[in-house]
């Protein structure tokens with residue numbers, strides 16, 4: 819169960835519209851799916867978020883795929899999403 823404060827925080831971030839659902843999920847420490855559900859009005863406080871590992875598995879990764887440990891410390895399947903997002907936001911900061 820997600821603390822009400824987390825739910826409220828995510829709702830605030832969603833209403834703010836500045837961050838993507840994925841970024842909000844990372845900031846709040848919940849799964850992106852949960853944020854997506856909340857954004858769509860489907861999530862309830864009773865929904866259990868993933869432990870954070872599942873969100874790193876892209877839809878294309880086969881179930882049971884063995885993750886590798888990226889240099890950044892994240893468990894990834896193929897490309898490291900965290901590093902890609904980080905480098906993308908670095909570029910945005912330069913602009």
Ligand SMILES: [Zn+2]
Pocket residue numbers: 888889890891892898899900901
């Ligand atoms: Zn990485």
